[in-house]
């Protein structure tokens with residue numbers, strides 16, 4: 001058999017296989033079969049770049065590096081030309097990785113704006129309480145922006161940013177990465193095509209996974225609703241956004257219950273100590289042992305700015321566990337974020353949604369059930385099954401990616417295209433459509449604290465168009 005015959009026979013077999021499997025794994029396989037690049041199949045409005053979009057990164061931490069890495073993988077689409085980062089270690093690492101000269105490396109974010117505009121766009125990936133000022137300054141200076149979520153910790157600041165976007169006319173995206181994952185895009189397409197009929201209700205669960213919870217919201221940077229933002233905003237504004245996107249109607253009323261039930265001093269095991277490194281008697285049986293998570297399992301080490309030489313890792317991790325919050329006992333922290341909460345939403349079109357955020361689970365991956373008048377869907381971010389009520393026909397879609405459903409890179413890709421084409425409509429999570437999800441999350445927190453039902457009232461000027 002010639003090489004050509006061999007390739008043709010493989011193509012034929014694969015075509016039969018793809019057709020036989022129906023919707024399963026469809027988009028990628030079909031795109032490849034027809035020789036299409038994945039992104040063009042997904043978004044035909046993308047065009048080839050004649051020059052890369054030049055970007056300044058503010059905050060070269062965990063998220064900032066994820067976005068900036070895109071420039072290394074796709075230098076034809078994006079180039080990082082400057083950075084602002086207060087940690088000297090991170091700044092130096094980033095400078096080396098992106099080959100920046102000293103003049104392009106700033107310590108404080110505001111130094112960037114002492115110079116007239118020198119790039120196309122700015123990515124803002126600083127901590128939650130440091131989004132508003134850089135966003136306003138960047139927009140004022142004429143940059144397009146990408147702003148990490150949550151946009152800002154208060155309703156007033158969210159609206160300030162929105163006003164500035166409208167006033168300057170710049171392109172402004174929010175990092176609602178789930179909107180860009182193939183999984184949620186497929187769900188949205190099915191809903192928009194009317195395959196489920198009218199959406200009656202949604203059940204949506206966000207399983208944080210218990211180690212992730214302990215790392216970020218008990219020991220970590222977001223453990224305090226005061227110094228960071230309430231968890232329902234910090235973590236679940238993704239979910240208030242996705243639910244609203246799927247229902248495609250404004251939220252009217254919000255109600256929330258939730259509390260911190262487990263990660264408190266009264267649950268500290270007998271013999272436990274301030275730090276896991278203090279000869280804690282419960283260490284060997286504790287599910288949250290920092291020695292186990294960071295030292296033995298080597299998980300979630302990105303918070304430690306690890307040395308390049310792996311030979312030093314164990315000593316370095318141990319020193320971090322003895323001196324930073326990541327070595328402290330999860331039952332003796334100054335944390336206040338709830339470890340479980342439920343939010344009920346009533347939409348203006350009469351649909352309802354029940355959302356629950358759960359820390360005490362062994363898995364990640366949002367679970368979503370959509371109940372429509374003509375059919376339903378249940379899914380877990382790796383696969384979903386659609387059932388038609390009349391025909392009883394079931395169709396399943398499958399794709400395994402990461403905790404963000406592969407949304408990180410796709411968000412950047414769409415954002416770069418929006419800037420390159422100067423067309424904000426190419427971006428699914430613009431600031432205009434993101435404010436509502438933040439207001440809903442803030443209303444949920446108010447409801448949780450005051451036992452109220454909160455009404456969301458959006459002025460006509462802020463009401464996003466149906467998506």
Ligand SMILES: NC(=O)c1ccc[n+]([C@@H]2O[C@H](COP(=O)([O-])OP(=O)(O)OC[C@H]3O[C@@H](n4cnc5c(N)ncnc54)[C@H](O)[C@@H]3O)[C@@H](O)[C@H]2O)c1
Nearest residue numbers: 059060061062063084085086108109125126127128148175
């Ligand atoms: N989109 C998502 O799914 C997602 C996921 C996790 C975190 N986040 C959000 O992303 C943002 C960043 O989170 P992270 O995990 O990368 O945090 P991080 O702490 O790793 O990174 C923030 C960086 O900003 C730097 N910084 C602080 N003050 C600065 C200043 N004045 N000037 C310049 N740099 C400064 C810090 O030194 C740090 O390196 C947060 O708002 C967080 O809530 C979003």
